[in-house]
Amino acid sequence: MWDKLEPTEAHLTYTVLAGFLLSYALFSIFIRNRLHLSEPPLALLIGILFGPICFNVLKPGDWELKDEVTYEFSRIILGIQVFVVGIELPGRYLPKHFPSILMMLGPVMTFGWAICACFMKLLLPKITWPIALLISACLTPTDPVLAASVLSNSQFSARIPARIKHLLSCESGCNDGSSFPFLYIGIAILTTKSVGVTIRDWFLITILYQCALGILMGMVIGYTANRCLRFADKRKLIGETSFVVFYLLLAILSVGIASTLGVDDFLVAFTAGAVFSHDGYFASRTRDSNLNNILDLMLNSTFFVFLGTVIPWSSFNDSALSLSPWRMLLLLLMVLLFRRIPILLALKPFIPDIKTYSEALFCGHFGPMGVGALFLAAEARQELSSKALDKNPVQGKRSIDLIWPVVTFIVVGSTLVHGFSVAFVSIGLSFTRKAEDRAGWLGGETEPIGNMVHEDEDRQEEEEAEEYEERGEPGDSGGGGNGRIRL
Numbered sequence: 001m002w003d004k005l006e007p008t009e010a011h012l013t014y015t016v017l018a019g020f021l022l023s024y025a026l027f028s029i030f031i032r033n034r035l036h037l038s039e040p041p042l043a044l045l046i047g048i049l050f051g052p053i054c055f056n057v058l059k060p061g062d063w064e065l066k067d068e069v070t071y072e073f074s075r076i077i078l079g080i081q082v083f084v085v086g087i088e089l090p091g092r093y094l095p096k097h098f099p100s101i102l103m104m105l106g107p108v109m110t111f112g113w114a115i116c117a118c119f120m121k122l123l124l125p126k127i128t129w130p131i132a133l134l135i136s137a138c139l140t141p142t143d144p145v146l147a148a149s150v151l152s153n154s155q156f157s158a159r160i161p162a163r164i165k166h167l168l169s170c171e172s173g174c175n176d177g178s179s180f181p182f183l184y185i186g187i188a189i190l191t192t193k194s195v196g197v198t199i200r201d202w203f204l205i206t207i208l209y210q211c212a213l214g215i216l217m218g219m220v221i222g223y224t225a226n227r228c229l230r231f232a233d234k235r236k237l238i239g240e241t242s243f244v245v246f247y248l249l250l251a252i253l254s255v256g257i258a259s260t261l262g263v264d265d266f267l268v269a270f271t272a273g274a275v276f277s278h279d280g281y282f283a284s285r286t287r288d289s290n291l292n293n294i295l296d297l298m299l300n301s302t303f304f305v306f307l308g309t310v311i312p313w314s315s316f317n318d319s320a321l322s323l324s325p326w327r328m329l330l331l332l333l334m335v336l337l338f339r340r341i342p343i344l345l346a347l348k349p350f351i352p353d354i355k356t357y358s359e360a361l362f363c364g365h366f367g368p369m370g371v372g373a374l375f376l377a378a379e380a381r382q383e384l385s386s387k388a389l390d391k392n393p394v395q396g397k398r399s400i401d402l403i404w405p406v407v408t409f410i411v412v413g414s415t416l417v418h419g420f421s422v423a424f425v426s427i428g429l430s431f432t433r434k435a436e437d438r439a440g441w442l443g444g445e446t447e448p449i450g451n452m453v454h455e456d457e458d459r460q461e462e463e464e465a466e467e468y469e470e471r472g473e474p475g476d477s478g479g480g481g482n483g484r485i486r487l
Helices: 009-026 028-034 040-051 065-086 100-122 129-138 146-153 160-177 180-191 195-234 240-261 264-274 281-285 292-309 313-317 325-338 341-349 357-366 372-388 393-431 457-470
Strands: none
Touching: 009 028, 009 040, 009 292, 028 393, 040 325, 040 372, 040 393, 040 457, 065 146, 065 160, 065 240, 065 281, 065 292, 065 372, 100 180, 100 341, 129 357, 146 160, 146 372, 160 180, 160 195, 160 264, 160 372, 180 372, 180 393, 195 240, 195 264, 240 264, 240 281, 240 313, 240 357, 240 393, 264 281, 281 357, 281 457, 292 372, 292 393, 313 325, 313 393, 313 457, 325 341, 325 393, 341 357, 372 393, 393 457
16 A cells, blocks of 8 residues: 555645645635735745745755756746736826836935945955945845735725835836846946946947836836737637737746846836736726736745745855854844934935835835845856856856845745734734724734825726726726735
8 A cells, every 4th residue: 555655746745735825715805814925835834844944845955956947946036026017007107107117126226236245244244345246236126026915905004005016016027127227237347347338338338228128118018918919809719718818928928028138128028017007997897807817826835835845054154255153143133223213214205106204214115025035046147157257257157056045045035024013013002092993913903004194095096097098998097006916
């Protein structure tokens, strides 16, 4: 009988992963609305628990997987997520809120990049400035996967003004692509021999070809797809099922075209999503479908379980790389405290969508680092490995060795801190209320948080709907309204 058992690594992986997803699905409302938890941190803990460090059931290291698997896995998940962010934004969101987005993508990202590099140079003795700038660039984008888990589908998200949720979602969709210029500054310094060549290549290749052309390509893809879908739907050529999955296929197409041509994948995907749904047509037709929630549960949770099993624990205490647990923990603390909070508090008067310092503090804290940081780390390692490091081969080799453990440690810490902070915020706020007003333990709160300003959002949506009706378009605000649209 025993010879019939086949506890292979693949079979155990199916069992553990499906078991976790089923358990979460059974209690998803309780977990989200009462415990204020989301899938990513729980999936990460499951990966750690069943990975090599604990039960040793899931062992991707024995599967002979290469970095290419993590690289492409993170690329497709992130591409789909930023595309969905573009779809969920209200109609004409970018032109209307361009000043706020510009501040988030300009001074805020630049400050975070510089301050993280400074902390790395201070806390990691053997690191050089080019390597510090390179690793810091991986940490500049906020993660749309983790941001979505905090900003949607829960009672907690209802306590946050839609204005803030849209701002953070849009930022997380844009800055994964916008971080490429920061990343390639460090790569250029390590791989080119002269300042003139570095600046020329950075401007021509990174800024103009990868970013500017990527935005243009995304606009063309999104607009063309919108017109094609309208044409097919008007003539009853497309079925309801195909209509619903159209956005998923379009997201993958956007990433495929961009990666094939070597342009910025995520700027292409985000721009394509925003232009594709700019008139609210797709959102109005797919309001009753839950495909996007299903994909979130399956793809995103699978990735974080995978991440939990491949964490390089031994590299966190490597004297050759000047890494030690206390240095890494101190670096994580400094990054979480100073990467965004000080600059957003300072720039609050110049960001129209942030109206109070409580909102600035919230935006500063909820800037999680996740899949985007891991993708950029894999991108940097691949670029450095494929290019000649004649200028400084020692620095190049050290940067390749340092990138993955440092970025992974920060991502794991950010996933846990930001994933569980919603529960701590809710618990803390519950103690500030009168005992008779508390609605049960660890949940039930629906009132606004702190001094955040909640406009009459229903009135705003009605005005936007009337605006669309005047143009003869579907009466939908073109995106998620008070959260993620139900695709």
